[in-house]
Amino acid sequence: MHIAINAHLLAHTKNFRRAGVSNYTEQLLCHLGRVDHTNRYTVFTTQGMRRSDLQLPEHFTVRPSLLPTINPRVRVPWEQFVAPVLLRALGVDVYHGVLNVMPLVGAVPSVVTIHDLSPFLFPQTFRRVNRVYTRWAIKVASRHARQLIAVSEFTKQEMIRWLHVPAERITVTYNGVDQRFAPPDPILLEAFRRRVGLPEQFILFIGTLEPRKNVPTLLEAYARIADDTNVPLILGGGKGWLYDEIFAKAEQLNLGDRIRFAGFIDDADLPLWYAAATVFTLPSLYEGFGIPLIEAMACGTPVVASTSSSLPEIVGDAGLLVSPKDPDALGAAILQLLRDPDLRDELRTRGFLRARRFSWYEMAERTIGVYQRAAGED
Secondary structure: OEEEEEOOOOOOOOOHHHOOHHHHHHHHHHHHHHHOOOOEEEEEEOOOOOHHHHOOOOOEEEEEOOOOOOOHHHHHHHHHHHHHHHHHHHOOOEEEEOOOOOOOOOOOOEEEEEOOOHHHHOHHHOOHHHHHHHHHHHHHHHHHOOEEEEOOHHHHHHHHHHHOOOHHHEEEOOOOOOOOOOOOOHHHHHHHHHHHOOOOOOEEEEOOEOHHHOHHHHHHHHHHHHHHOOOOEEEEOOEOOOOHHHHHHHHHHOOHHHEEEEEOOOHHHHHHHHHHOOEEEEOOOOOOOOHHHHHHHHOOOOEEEEOOOOHHHHHOOOEEEEOOOOHHHHHHHHHHHHHOHHHHHHHHHHHHHHHOOOOHHHHHHHHHHHHHHHOOOO
């Protein structure tokens, strides 16, 4: 079977594109290369991305675009007009759109991954052009893709409810956690603290700075406990979109250097950031999965997350869950963990066990099964 994968959103640059879907795509390719030695793959990438950059085996052919398709104004025409021509010319059996999109016409049997339905449920968190195209693309995929992939059971049920997709066309393939996310050597961790200038204790958030991450509420929550703790709040993540409110809120709260914006966190340093933190929090309004939570748990850091969307499904009993709209509850949960080392130890143990349930290898194996069903081989 010849499978083509749209990997144009892979980006080896230090910005928000290296998070989320880029991480999913890179892990998918990496683990397909390790578990699938039967099928042949063509990987479409943006300008300048080569097979050596992705360390893929020889049965993977990487076809970088001549144009900068990381830019949506270039990528969208490619997805709708260039892709169908290439798929036919290359004799592709199955096409995988890793983020919502498949060609409307002229395509081969397609698989599409839907990470969440935020453009429908939280339209105010998107720029208008992005919202319109993404909603259209998801609707097209829900009607025309042979098979659909959801990254959580929550997302699958949302697709059934809002898009009326039959359950048998949707397969849940949970995201995973890489083996490098683990408690580091204490000497390496201490050297990292000195290099980055980290205090002995701090609260950590990592995520793209965009509205549904709910960062203004986190800042309010921290302001309400600031008099009760000297532990600072560090926010890591590249600027996404509509982020001005975040910086305005931080300035309004006037907490000075007790709030630190670390910017985009280099992927190589991520495990050290998680392990160094006392508490990790992801109070999002909406997530299709929430990979940072399992990465933090795998590194031994207790987590506080919101009760919204897929997050209770991912966290289980391994963290504290609070309403995303209640800054008092969020602040209280964070303060409880800061003050209670026994609770931190308990959640640390639970977190290790929980994180082991999520495997990129299993995700890749289940995805191969989806390809087979889309091609009519299963």
